[in-house]
Amino acid sequence: AQSVTQLGSHVSVSEGALVLLRCNYSSSVPPYLFWYVQYPNQGLQLLLKYTTGATLVKGINGFEAEFKKSETSFHLTKPSAHMSDAAEYFCAVSKGSSNTGKLIFGQGTTLQVKP
C-alpha cells in the first residue's frame, strides 16, 4: 500500500530565505512522486514529478525536489522564497500498479512568506 506524510502543516519563511517542505512516502512498488501547488480558491497545479532516472528533479517557479530512496523522502526546496510562493503544497505518490492513475495525496503544507 502507498501513503504520504507531509511533515509540518504550516511552514513560515522570510522572503529570500530557503524553502524546505518535507514529504515522506511509503510504497510497496517503485514510487512515482509528485508535488502540486494550490493557490487560494484554485485547482492544483503540478510543480514537478519524479518517475525514473535523475533523482534531482527541477520544476516550475524555481522549485526542485530530490528523491532519496534510502530515506523514503521527496522533499521540495527553493533557494529563495518569493511572496508569490505563499500557497498550499501537496505531495503525492502514484497508487499501485493499475491503470487507474490514482494518486495518494499528503495532507498538505501551507507556506507563509513574510516580507
Next chain:
Amino acid sequence: SQTIHQWPATLVQPVGSPLSLECTVEGTSNPNLYWYRQAAGRGLQLLFYSVGIGQISSEVPQNLSASRPQDRQFILSSKKLLLSDSGFYLCAWSRGGRFDEQYFGPGTRLTVT
C-alpha cells in the same frame, strides 16, 4: 492543448436540495476522470474516479453519486444535500498511467446552508 472546465464556480444551496456539478475536458480522448473534495482546513479526499464511459468507482460511501455520460464529461450529483457536503470540489483528469500526473480544474465552491 488540453483544458478542463468546471461549473459552476460557486454555489450556495439549502439543505435537502439536489446538486449537479459538471466537469468537461477538451483536447484529449478517453481520459481517466476524478472527483475530489476539500473540506475547510483538510486535504484532498478522492470521491469517485472513472476509467471510461459509464464506469464509475466510488472511494467512500456518502451522499453523492457520479456519472460519466460522455467520454469527456463527468458529473457529480446528490439528491439531497447535507451540511457536511459543503466544500471545494475539484475535478481532475489523467492519461491513466502510474507515472501520469493529474490535471485539475478550477474547482467549485459549494456552501450548503
